[in-house]
Amino acid sequence: MPSFVVHRNGRPATTDDLAPLAFAGYAHFTALQVRGGRVRGLDLHLERLRSASVELFGRALPDERVRSFLRTAIEAGPADLSLTATVYSRPGEFTAADAGTEPDLLVRTGLPADGPSGPLALATVPYERVLPAVKHVGEVAKTYFLRQAARDGYDDAAFLDRRGRLSEGTIWNLAFWDGTTVVWPAADVLTGTTMSIVRRQLDRLGVPQDVRDVTPDDLPGLAGAVVMNSWTPGVPVHRIGSAPLPAAASFVGLLRRAYEAEPLAAV
Structure with missing residues (x-):
């Protein structure tokens, strides 16, 4: 059976990690397809996460840390998979509070996708x-x-x-x-x-x-x-x-x- 993961900041996410996010709506993400353990347009995904984090949270995770979290999740699964990386801040939504720290990264992997054939x-x-x-x-x-x-x-x-x-x-x-x-x-x-x-x-x-x-x-x-x-x-x-x-x-x-x-x- 394929091994897919849900990680928070590079480690398996716990119930306590995930429970506050069940109805959270103040976050951003990027989605990508991994083939043979590799991806296309990595620079574009990193730039998307970086710029959106600055827009929503005023700060962003360093690219190398993001890459390490993505790499950990990819290495835990099959060669071909879908990956979603979601960035959020612990205070969540409906508050003006600022965590005062770098945001967190939730990485989820799953079955690879190719989209509908159309038309x-x-x-x-x-x-x-x-x-x-x-x-x-x-x-x-x-x-x-x-x-x-x-x-x-x-x-x-x-x-x-x-x-x-x-x-x-x-x-x-x-x-x-x-x-x-x-x-x-x-x-x-x-x-x-x-x-x-x-x-x-x-x-x-x-x-x-x-x-x-x-x-x-x-x-x-x-x-x-x-x-x-x-x-x-x-x-x-x-x-x-x-x-x-x-x-x-x-x-x-x-x-x-x-x-x-x-x-x-x-x-």
Whole structure:
């Protein structure tokens, strides 16, 4: 049987460690896939944890300590796994108190994931995340809108900002294809680590990219769309709202090639 772990600061978490976190909602995290004991985009995950910790707690754990906690959890499990690293502060939420110390890191491992095969149909929902640049926990709206979309016959939901622009999905970044250029939505979104990996590798491959407004009215003029997150660099989307989109297998293949060009590295 695979050995998966829940660690707090590099050691097995106890019931006393976990009980205060059962309903905690003031924390942030990063999620990643480990393959062969290695990960892609480690620098991006470390930067995400560091910057979000400074934003929420005013201080961050040193990168080397974070790496040691991640490494301990990875070495305790199988070569392929999913890992979630959550940073929190002991005073928790609903208080202005400051722990006065570095935040804690909870690391959880589990079965590896590759995401759905698609293609997906996405409902459109007017919604803007609070602190969109931070991957924070406790976002009830994302699950709520996912379930509402499923009830209405969709696979998931895509968000529209106050200007009517498509921004991101419930747990996904959005990317579009106009036939020659990869188009990223111009909106306040969480910049995903997979998104950042793909963008820098597309640059190295010489593939044109653009950041621009994408509204539902623009969809008929596009040649494809995908969602991506830590599971996958691209799940095809065949419909957003009432607008159908081409399958664009070549677009999905391009994104996968870009992602796989990022080397796997030891933690």
